[in-house]
Structures are given as structure tokens and as C-alpha cells.
Amino acid sequence: MSIVSHSSTIDELRQALGDKVSVNQTMREHHSKDESFHLATLPDAVVYATCTEDVATTLKICNKNRTPVVAFGAGTSLEGNSTPIYGGVSLDVSQMDKVLRISQEDLDCTLQPGVRRKQLNEILSTHGLFFPVDPGADATLGGMAATGASGTTTVKYGAMKELVMSLTVVTPNGEVITTSRRARKTSAGYDLTHLFVGSEGTLGVITELTLRVFGIPEVIAAATMQFPSLRSAVDGVIEVIQYGIGVARIELLDADAVSAVNKYSDTNLPEQTLLLMEFHGSAESTAIDIAATREVLERHGGSGFVQTTDEAERRKLWQARHDTSLACRSLVKNAKNFATDVCVPISRLSDCIEETQADLVASKLFGPIIGHVGDGNFHVVLSVDPEDHPMVERMEQFHTRLVERALAMEGTCTGEHGIGMGKIDYLVDELGNEAVGVMATIKKALDPNGIMNPGKIIAGTFF
Amino acid sequence: MSIVSHSSTIDELRQALGDKVSVNQTMREHHSKDESFHLATLPDAVVYATCTEDVATTLKICNKNRTPVVAFGAGTSLEGNSTPIYGGVSLDVSQMDKVLRISQEDLDCTLQPGVRRKQLNEILSTHGLFFPVDPGADATLGGMAATGASGTTTVKYGAMKELVMSLTVVTPNGEVITTSRRARKTSAGYDLTHLFVGSEGTLGVITELTLRVFGIPEVIAAATMQFPSLRSAVDGVIEVIQYGIGVARIELLDADAVSAVNKYSDTNLPEQTLLLMEFHGSAESTAIDIAATREVLERHGGSGFVQTTDEAERRKLWQARHDTSLACRSLVKNAKNFATDVCVPISRLSDCIEETQADLVASKLFGPIIGHVGDGNFHVVLSVDPEDHPMVERMEQFHTRLVERALAMEGTCTGEHGIGMGKIDYLVDELGNEAVGVMATIKKALDPNGIMNPGKIIAGTFF
Numbered sequence: 001m002s003i004v005s006h007s008s009t010i011d012e013l014r015q016a017l018g019d020k021v022s023v024n025q026t027m028r029e030h031h032s033k034d035e036s037f038h039l040a041t042l043p044d045a046v047v048y049a050t051c052t053e054d055v056a057t058t059l060k061i062c063n064k065n066r067t068p069v070v071a072f073g074a075g076t077s078l079e080g081n082s083t084p085i086y087g088g089v090s091l092d093v094s095q096m097d098k099v100l101r102i103s104q105e106d107l108d109c110t111l112q113p114g115v116r117r118k119q120l121n122e123i124l125s126t127h128g129l130f131f132p133v134d135p136g137a138d139a140t141l142g143g144m145a146a147t148g149a150s151g152t153t154t155v156k157y158g159a160m161k162e163l164v165m166s167l168t169v170v171t172p173n174g175e176v177i178t179t180s181r182r183a184r185k186t187s188a189g190y191d192l193t194h195l196f197v198g199s200e201g202t203l204g205v206i207t208e209l210t211l212r213v214f215g216i217p218e219v220i221a222a223a224t225m226q227f228p229s230l231r232s233a234v235d236g237v238i239e240v241i242q243y244g245i246g247v248a249r250i251e252l253l254d255a256d257a258v259s260a261v262n263k264y265s266d267t268n269l270p271e272q273t274l275l276l277m278e279f280h281g282s283a284e285s286t287a288i289d290i291a292a293t294r295e296v297l298e299r300h301g302g303s304g305f306v307q308t309t310d311e312a313e314r315r316k317l318w319q320a321r322h323d324t325s326l327a328c329r330s331l332v333k334n335a336k337n338f339a340t341d342v343c344v345p346i347s348r349l350s351d352c353i354e355e356t357q358a359d360l361v362a363s364k365l366f367g368p369i370i371g372h373v374g375d376g377n378f379h380v381v382l383s384v385d386p387e388d389h390p391m392v393e394r395m396e397q398f399h400t401r402l403v404e405r406a407l408a409m410e411g412t413c414t415g416e417h418g419i420g421m422g423k424i425d426y427l428v429d430e431l432g433n434e435a436v437g438v439m440a441t442i443k444k445a446l447d448p449n450g451i452m453n454p455g456k457i458i459a460g461t462f463f
Numbered sequence: 464m465s466i467v468s469h470s471s472t473i474d475e476l477r478q479a480l481g482d483k484v485s486v487n488q489t490m491r492e493h494h495s496k497d498e499s500f501h502l503a504t505l506p507d508a509v510v511y512a513t514c515t516e517d518v519a520t521t522l523k524i525c526n527k528n529r530t531p532v533v534a535f536g537a538g539t540s541l542e543g544n545s546t547p548i549y550g551g552v553s554l555d556v557s558q559m560d561k562v563l564r565i566s567q568e569d570l571d572c573t574l575q576p577g578v579r580r581k582q583l584n585e586i587l588s589t590h591g592l593f594f595p596v597d598p599g600a601d602a603t604l605g606g607m608a609a610t611g612a613s614g615t616t617t618v619k620y621g622a623m624k625e626l627v628m629s630l631t632v633v634t635p636n637g638e639v640i641t642t643s644r645r646a647r648k649t650s651a652g653y654d655l656t657h658l659f660v661g662s663e664g665t666l667g668v669i670t671e672l673t674l675r676v677f678g679i680p681e682v683i684a685a686a687t688m689q690f691p692s693l694r695s696a697v698d699g700v701i702e703v704i705q706y707g708i709g710v711a712r713i714e715l716l717d718a719d720a721v722s723a724v725n726k727y728s729d730t731n732l733p734e735q736t737l738l739l740m741e742f743h744g745s746a747e748s749t750a751i752d753i754a755a756t757r758e759v760l761e762r763h764g765g766s767g768f769v770q771t772t773d774e775a776e777r778r779k780l781w782q783a784r785h786d787t788s789l790a791c792r793s794l795v796k797n798a799k800n801f802a803t804d805v806c807v808p809i810s811r812l813s814d815c816i817e818e819t820q821a822d823l824v825a826s827k828l829f830g831p832i833i834g835h836v837g838d839g840n841f842h843v844v845l846s847v848d849p850e851d852h853p854m855v856e857r858m859e860q861f862h863t864r865l866v867e868r869a870l871a872m873e874g875t876c877t878g879e880h881g882i883g884m885g886k887i888d889y890l891v892d893e894l895g896n897e898a899v900g901v902m903a904t905i906k907k908a909l910d911p912n913g914i915m916n917p918g919k920i921i922a923g924t925f926f
Contacts, residue, residue, distance in 0.1 A: 103808070103810060104705065105810035106839075107704065107705065148654075158625070162625060175900075177895065177898040178894065180875075180894070181873055181874055181893060182808050182873040183806040183807055183838075183869075183878065184806065184808070184809070184838045185617060185622055185624075185806055185875075185879065186611075186806060186875035186877065186878060187613075187877050187880060188875050188876055188877050188886070188889075188890055188893055189661075190658060190662055190666075190902045190920070191611075191654075191658060191661055192898060194654040195653060195657070197654065198650050198653065198654055203653075214707060215707055238568050242570065244678050244680060244743070280707070285752075288745070288751070292745070343646040343647065343648055343649060344646055345566070345568075345571070345646060346569055347569050376646055377646075377647070406646075407644070411644055411645070411646045412646040414650050415649060415650065423651070426651075427651055427652050430651055430652075431640075431642075431643070431644075434634075435641060435642065435655060436652065439652050439653045439655065441908050441909060442905055442909070443653075444908070445904050445907070446901065446905070457653070458652070
């Protein structure tokens with residue numbers, strides 16, 4: 001596909017949707033990139049959809065004219081997932097931001113794709129409920145579903161994959177489908193819900209989501225412990241999980257990450273390998289879980305156990321964890337972050353992180369490591385000056401080795417950021433030509449004109 | 464597709480696979496049906512595969528000759544899922560019954576599709592592990608994945624959908640793909656794992672599975688309570704789940720089901736609405752969960768709380784639950800069972816079961832109800848004399864009304880048995896022409912010759 005102008009598409013969109021269509025330069029620039037390091041590209045126009053019909057209208061016109069369409073939510077993706085690399089239309093669904101239905105009895109809710117995570121939890125909290133997936137950023141739920149996001153609570157509650165019950169999706173030809181009923185489980189036909197979760201807008205546009213939610217626990221307790229080595233912490237976590245002890249979050253920060261957080265967030269955490277944990281339940285059950293976790297971790301060399309149920313203290317701790325990215329950036333002059341993630345079987349996690357730490361030293365790169373250790377998933381938050389070309393080159397080589405290392409350990413090139421444009425060269429290394437060929441067959445069958453977020457997930461060589 | 468003979472296919476299969484190919488009448492009859500009421504149809508031949516290569520060879524030959532292929536495991540499906548309704552080849556994978564790898568650290572295992580549930584748990588138990596999905600029947604894991612099975616423990620551990628991490632699948636053209644790496648989570652590309660889970664052998668044949676497993680809990684406690692009404696029991700369960708209390712199983716038996724079980728299994732359960740529960744954890748945590756559950760359920764009218772941690776007593780109780788089907792059949796002269804299931808949002812479960820009970824009375828049918836109440840899923844175990852044609856007709860009309868009732872309550876026509884041939888007319892009612900059209904597009908793209916289990920899931924009108 002070549003970069004072409006799409007003026008007749010824009011004319012038709014304007015006739016159908018009026019001032020929901022913008023070609024304003026500022027609007028186009030806002031939709032040209034996400035929070036990543038990846039190249040920005042301007043869309044030819046931005047459509048601000050306010051309902052499913054707007055999305056269907058846009059897709060019908062774009063499909064007829066073979067104009068690319070890339071859905072856009074909060075722009076917080078990290079692999080260029082929402083960047084319109086072939087121009088065309090950026091279809092902004094951020095104004096579709098209504099929570100449509102909440103059921104306390106069924107523990108589910110239905111919402112539009114532009115609802116943001118914090119907004120959803122504010123509304124749910126008035127019903128005594130919460131939605132656990134927490135990728136850090138205040139992303140839209142539509143974007144989180146499209147990316148297959150997860151985060152710090154996956155170890156207890158699961159990722160978007162587990163918690164999306166049903167989607168309303170507009171297909172490239174403008175048809176509106178609902179992928180599942182509202183029953184908690186079903187074995188009726190192909191699992192279209194999971195096909196669209198993680199498809200990054202390459203098969204259709206999500207215009208409604210039904211999500212599982214949970215009752216806010218009576219008690220939420222946070223705790224920290226430090227460890228003499230990375231391996232001792234990971235071995236402890238493996239045992240905690242083997243025993244089925246109920247941890248709601250269990251995050252690993254390496255010494256560099258702790259140091260960056262302390263400087264940025266005015267915390268005073270011990271600057272060595274740290275586990276940051278959270279426990280959800282009744283007063284009795286969390287006390288049992290905490291005692292059991294502490295006992296296991298102390299046996300593995302953990303020390304300095306500190307615990308709090310004070311909400312302000314707890315929030316400060318998790319905000320500090322979520323601010324790691326900003327914290328790291330502040331330590332390197334003129335730095336931008338290059339955040340990447342891989343995920344390996346937990347038995348290989350210590351090996352993978354230790355080899356990665358050694359590689360960082362050898363590569364003269366600053367990259368604190370933070371991990372959703374219960375899932376075997378970790379992030380390297382590389383702080384790189386984009387004008388320092390030798391540094392950028394070292395970073396790119398480091399990144400390739402990181403992915404190769406994870407794949408050699410039976411892991412994946414991306415635990416939770418998606419493929420986007422940033423990991424597109426690795427998908428075949430991970431799953432093989434035949435499996436990616438099956439994905440390409442599905443893509444071609446459902447989007448024969450190739451209008452949906454072209455250039456993402458599946459490399460052009462498959463088309 | 465018409466019913467044709469496939470003699471040249473059989474000749475080619477024999478040349479390639481020798482005596483793994485059988486046209487013996489007894490073997491063909493064994494592969495002509497499952498455990499359901501649905502019509503039996505003979506395959507032209509049975510291939511006993513012993514490895515992935517055998518499966519690939521079979522599919523390549525059948526695809527070239529456009530011969531239907533239906534994978535076969537234990538034959539325990541309930542919607543005619545494995546019946547070769549257009550003849551062709553029944554591809555028996557029951558001899559592919561090896562557990563290939565178990566990891567205590569990663570809590571996962573890899574196995575061949577012919578491994579049966581009880582066999583897997585025997586092997587896992589020597590490592591202190593277990594696999595929780597329990598559909599009752601001693602099904603193969605390949606069949607359970609293909610059907611999207613679940614069962615009594617889904618409320619705590621999830622269904623096959625949640626616990627299959629990766630599949631090796633032979634596609635219709637004989638290519639071998641692996642759908643995912645062994646990382647606990649990934650957002651790399653389309654979720655092919657979930658596409659094949661529940662696809663009932665219509666897109667390919669599963670030849671290897673990687674599954675999540677769990678540590679055997681320190682304590683497993685069973686408990687029962689009876690209720691003055693169905694609604695009081697369901698309301699109690701809704702509240703237990705809202706509080707996030709850790710129940711591992713929570714099964715509802717209506718008075719007819721309890722009565723049938725008592726007669727058949729020599730139990731002495733009170734013959735009214737009964738909840739049969741199980742709790743997994745440490746001695747301390749199960750004690751807390753049991754006390755909390757009991758308090759909530761007593762507030763909803765539950766009484767007669769009985770609990771046991773004795774393994775023999777516990778096994779007897781669950782065996783009695785699993786024998787409900789046999790128990791019901793024994794109460795009607797010359798009866799065969801017609802077991803069906805639907806699943807609705809739990810807020811509608813009382814309405815759905817009460818209306819169904821009234822319909823049974825009006826229809827002069829005997830059909831005890833047993834439910835995975837935590838999931839909103841219930842079974843009606845109709846005992847019907849197949850020679851009593853008016854009874855069969857009443858049964859069929861009742862069944863249609865049951866599905867319509869579940870769909871009207873935002874439920875699904877099948878919670879865990881799959882569509883097979885038995886529910887094929889309802890899939891469009893449930894999801895609409897457009898969504899089933901997307902499924903048909905995927906089917907046509909991946910299996911252009913329509914050889915994989917034709918006549919299942921998607922009705923012929925879509926092709």
C-alpha cells in the first residue's frame with residue numbers, strides 16, 4: 001500500500017458526518033503517534049465518532065474507497081499500535097465514553113470504548129465494584145481490549161483476555177456484530193470475542209464492551225520486602241504461587257528501578273531488589289495470606305517486611321510504581337523512554353532478567369527493570385536521548401537481543417504491549433510462518449481490502 | 464455435501480498409514496456416535512493416529528480428495544460433536560495419550576490430545592499438581608479443548624478457555640502450527656489458541672495441548688446445605704460470589720435430582736433444593752471461607768449445613784453428583800438421557816429454572832435439574848423412552864422452549880456442550896446472521912474444501 005491522499009473519502013465522510021470530520025493540523029498531529037518512541041505519521045483526517053453508527057458509516061466509506069482506518073482512544077499504546085502509518089482516517093472513539101449498564105448481581109458492566117480506566121473505576125466504586133486490569137496508563141477500555149492489555153493485577157484477576165465477556169464490533173464492511181451473549185460462559189461457536197481482543201484494530205473497530213467486574217474487597221493491604229538477589233525474590237514468588245496463596249499484585253523492581261522511584265517520588269524504599277505486593281480479601285483472609293507470603297519469602301531471604309492498609313500510603317506506593325517510567329526518564333539528560341516488555345515462563349525469569357541486566361551494563365544503557373513477576377512478564381524502561389545516535393543504535397541492538405533471549409526461553413516478544421509496528425519483525429520468529437500465515441488468512445478473509453490499521457501485527461510479506 | 468463413498472481416500476490412507484486404517488464394522492460403529500441422543504452415522508473408515516505426522520498425513524490426503532474428517536477422542540460429547548454425519552474418516556487420537564512434560568515451577572504441562580482427564584490427574588498428583596476442569600465424563604483433554612468444556616470447578620479455576628495456554632494444531636492442508644509460546648500471557652498477534660478452543664474440529668485437529676495446572680490444595684472440604692426454595696439458594700450464591708468468598712465448586716440440585724441421586728447412589732441427602740460445595744485452600748483459609756459461606760447462605764434460608772474433609776466421603780458425594788445422569792435414567796422405563804444445558808446471567812437463573820420446572824410439569828416430562836450455579840449454567844437431564852414418540856415430540860418442543868427462554872434472558876444456548884449438530888439451528892438466534900457470517904468467513908478461509916467436521920456449528924445455508 002502506498003501513501004496516497006484520500007480527498008474523495010474525506011468529502012464523503014463530511015457529507016455523512018459533518019463536523020465530526022476534521023483535517024485540522026493540530027488534531028491530525030495529536031493522532032499521529034502514541035506514547036512510544038516509534039515514528040509519527042499524520043492521518044489525512046480525524047473522525048470523532050459518537051456512536052456505533054458513526055463508526056459503521058466511516059468504515060463503509062473507507063472500505064469502498066480503500067482508505068486506511070486506524071481506531072484511536074487515549075493514545076497511550078507503546079508499540080505504535082494506533083499510529084496511522086499509511087495515513088487515511090484516524091477514527092477517534094474517545095467521545096464514546098458512557099458506561100451503559102452495571103449489574104451488581106451479575107458482576108458485569110457494558111460500556112463504550114472511549115471510557116477510561118480511572119473513570120470506569122470511579123463510576124463502579126459507587127456500586128461497590130471495581131475493574132482490576134491496571135496497565136498503569138489511564139488508557140481507554142476499547143484500547144485495552146484491542147491491545148490485549150494486562151498489568152499488575154493479572155496474577156489474581158486475569159488480563160483483558162480473561163475479563164472481556166463480549167464485544168460489539170463494526171467489521172470492515174460496516175456490519176455490526178456482537179461476539180457473545182451476557183452469560184458468564186458459553187461454548188456456542190467460534191470465540192469471536194478473543195479473536196478481536198488483541199487484534200489491535202486490524203479486523204474491526206470495537207464500539208461496545210461487556211466486562212467482568214469484582215466487588216471491592218473489604219480489605220486491601222500493601223506490603224514490601226527486599227531481597228539479597230533477584231533470583232531469591234523470583235524463587236520466593238514461584239513458591240507463593242505454587243501454594244496458591246492469594247496475592248492480588250506482586251511486582252518486582254530491580255535496584256535501579258527502586259533508586260529512580262525514590263528520587264522521583266520522594267519515597268524511601270531500600271535500594272535493592274524489591275517486591276511490592278497487594279492482598280485483597282476480608283480482614284481475616286488477608287491476614288492469613290500476608291503471613292503465609294511473608295513466611296515463604298523470608299525463607300528465600302526476603303527481609304524488611306513492611307505492610308500498610310492505609311489507603312493514602314498504599315496509593316502513594318502504587319503511584320510510585322506506576323511513575324517508574326517518568327522517574328527513569330528524569331535520570332538521563334534529554335531522555336525519552338523506550339519501554340519494552342517480554343514475558344517468559346516464570347522458571348526462566350531469573351535467567352532472563354540477569355542476562356538482560358548484564359547486557360544493559362555491556363551496552364552502556366540505563367534501563368531499570370520492573371516486572372509483573374507472578375506472570376513472568378517484565379519491562380525494561382530504557383531512557384535514551386534520541387539525538388544520541390550511537391546510544392539509539394546500542395538500544396536497538398539491545399532490544400533485538402532481549403526479544404531473542406525471551407524467545408529462546410519459550411517466551412513471547414510481548415506480554416502486554418501488543419505487536420503494533422514495534423514488534424512486527426518478531427512475530428514470525430515467535431510463532432513461525434505457518435501460524436502467522438493462518439493469522440494472515442483470517443485478516444485477508446475479514447478485511448479483503450486491507451483497510452484496517454494496515455502495517456500492524458502481520459508483515460506486508462504475507463499479503 | 465452429499466453422502467459419497469471414499470474408496471480412493473481409503474486406499475491412499477492405507478498406503479501411507481498401513482494398519483492404522485480400519486474399515487472394520489465394529490470400529491466404524493464405535494465411531495458413529497457420541498453419548499447423546501443424536502442420530503448415529505457410520506464413518507467410511509477409522510484412522511488410529513499415533514503422532515502429529517499421522518494426523519497431517521490423513522488431513523493432506525482427505526483435503527486433496529475432499530473427504531470429510533472428524534476427530535474422535537473418548538466419544539463423550541453430548542451434541543453429536545464427533546459424529547461423522549457425512550461419512551468419511553473418523554480420526555481417532557485416543558492412542559496419542561502421553562503426558563509429555565510437567566513443570567511444577569511454571570504450573571503447566573504439555574500432553575497429547577488422547578490423554579483422559581482422570582489419567583492426567585493421576586499423573587499430575589505424583590507432582591503435587593492437578594488440572595481442575597471437570598465435566599463429569601472421563602473425556603480426553605483434546606476433546607475438552609475442542610468442545611470448550613467446563614464443569615463444576617469453573618467458578619474458581621475457569622473453563623478450558625481460560626486454562627489452555629497453547630495448542631499444536633494440524634490445519635486442513637496438513638500444516639502444523641503452534642498457537643502460542645509457553646509464557647503465562649502474551650499479546651503477540653491474533654489469539655489462535657482461543658480460535659481453536661471450542662471450534663469442535665471444524666478448523667483443524669489438535670495434536671498437543673499446553674495447560675495451566677494448580678498445586679493440590681492442602682485442604683479440600685465439601686459441604687452441603689438445603690434450601691426452602693430454588694430462589695433462596697440462588698440468591699445466596701449470588702451474594703457469596705459478590706463477596707469474593709473462595710468457593711471451588713458450588714452446585715445446585717433440584718429436589719428431583721436429589722431424589723434420583725439418593726435412590727441410585729445410596730446417599731441420604733435431604734430431598735429439597737440442595738447446594739453441594741467444595742472449598743480449596745489451607746486449613747485456615749478454608750475454615751474462613753466455609754464460615755463466611757455458611758453465614759451468607761443461612762441468611763438466605765439455607766439449613767442443615769454438613770461438612771466433611773474426609774476424602775472417601777467427599778469423593779462419594781461428588782461421584783453421586785456426577786452420577787445424576789445415570790440416576791435419572793434409572794427412574795424412567797426404557798429411558799435414554801437427553802442431557803442439555805443452557806447458561807444465563809446469574810441474576811436471571813432463578814427465573815429461568817423456575818419457568819423450566821413449570822414447563823417440565825406441563826410437558827409431562829421427567830427432567831431433574833443440576834446447575835453450575837456460580838456460572839449461571841444448568842443442565843436438564845431429560846429421561847425419555849426413544850420408542851415413545853409422543854414423549855420424544857414433547858421433549859423436542861420443551862427443548863426449543865428452553866433455548867428460547869435462555870436467549871430471551873441474554874443467555875446462551877449452550878454453556879459447555881458446544882453446538883455440534885444439536886444446537887446448530889440456535890446459533891443464529893443467539894448471535895445473529897452477521898456474527899455467524901463472520902464465523903463462516905473464517906471457516907471458509909481456513910478450510911476451503913469444507914472437510915473438517917462438516918455439518919457442525921455453522922449451518923449449511925452459510926456455505
